[in-house]
Amino acid sequence: SQQGEEDPQALSIQEGENATMNCSYKTSINNLQWYRQNSGRGLVHLILIRSNEREKHSGRLRVTLDTSKKSSSLLITASRAADTASYFCATDAIGNEKLTFGTGTRLTIIP
Amino acid sequence: EPEVTQTPSHQVTQMGQEVILRCVPISNHLYFYWYRQILGQKVEFLVSFYNNEISEKSEIFDDQFSVERPDGSNFTLKIRSTKLEDSAMYFCASMDQGSRQPQHFGDGTRLSIL
Numbered sequence A: 001s002q003q004g005e006e007d008p009q010a011l012s013i014q015e016g017e018n019a020t021m022n023c024s025y026k027t028s029i030n031n032l033q034w035y036r037q038n039s040g041r042g043l044v045h046l047i048l049i050r051s052n053e054r055e056k057h058s059g060r061l062r063v064t065l066d067t068s069k070k071s072s073s074l075l076i077t078a079s080r081a082a083d084t085a086s087y088f089c090a091t092d093a094i095g096n097e098k099l100t101f102g103t104g105t106r107l108t109i110i111p
Numbered sequence B: 001e002p003e004v005t006q007t008p009s010h011q012v013t014q015m016g017q018e019v020i021l022r023c024v025p026i027s028n029h030l031y032f033y034w035y036r037q038i039l040g041q042k043v044e045f046l047v048s049f050y051n052n053e054i055s056e057k058s059e060i061f062d063d064q065f066s067v068e069r070p071d072g073s074n075f076t077l078k079i080r081s082t083k084l085e086d087s088a089m090y091f092c093a094s095m096d097q098g099s100r101q102p103q104h105f106g107d108g109t110r111l112s113i114l
Helices: none
Strands: A005-007 A010-014 A019-024 A031-037 A043-050 A055-058 A061-066 A071-076 A085-093 A096-101 A105-110 B005-007 B010-013 B019-024 B031-037 B043-050 B053-057 B065-068 B075-079 B088-095 B109-113
Touching: A005 A085, A010 A019, A019 A105, A031 A061, A031 A071, A043 A055, A043 A061, A043 A071, A071 A085, A096 B031, A096 B043, B005 B088, B010 B019, B019 B031, B019 B088, B019 B109, B043 B065, B043 B075, B075 B088
Parallel strands: A010 A105, B010 B109
Antiparallel strands: A005 A019, A019 A071, A031 A043, A031 A085, A055 A061, A061 A071, A085 A096, A085 A105, B005 B019, B019 B075, B031 B043, B031 B088, B043 B053, B065 B075, B088 B109
16 A cells, blocks of 8 residues: 555545544654645645644544554544545655645535 | 635646646745645645755656746746646645644646646
């Protein structure tokens, strides 16, 4: 598999439920970031977690990072219809800030 | 909140023609990037730019591509002789200095090569 693989590829849930998306990567990282992309639009930065951090919160978002398993998860609590989008993880390495993106999870919130 | 702006939002060009994609990064940012996303595929890194020079480029960024920061605000990507496979969304991003900063992306330019 390539650096940055999300699963599931697609997720549909009812409004109000929690959504969890996972990301795995292969090489050592400096930071891991999560982005949202609405259809045909740009990438909106959601949250950055550093390699020495294990968990981070921002509003309804909770991100975890397990560097021993080279994986991260993004939890969106109390989902809303407006959360419908694709979500990508992106990693960068120490001394190299170019981002390597995952394949993305397409999240659909059913009203 | 400051944002990265890209123009045009959609560019349609004949194969073989030159195209210039424009970006205005966030004003106090020092690092600039271009990425592209072919329809249905991953976002791919093209090039990074710092201190008026390319700091890294990918295999995609061959000699048909060039970047420029002609003044204090614009950052451009030029494709000299476009090919059909250059059709993609092109995203500009900028980042403040510091190793733990997020990259902020524009809304992209959809480039369609006919």
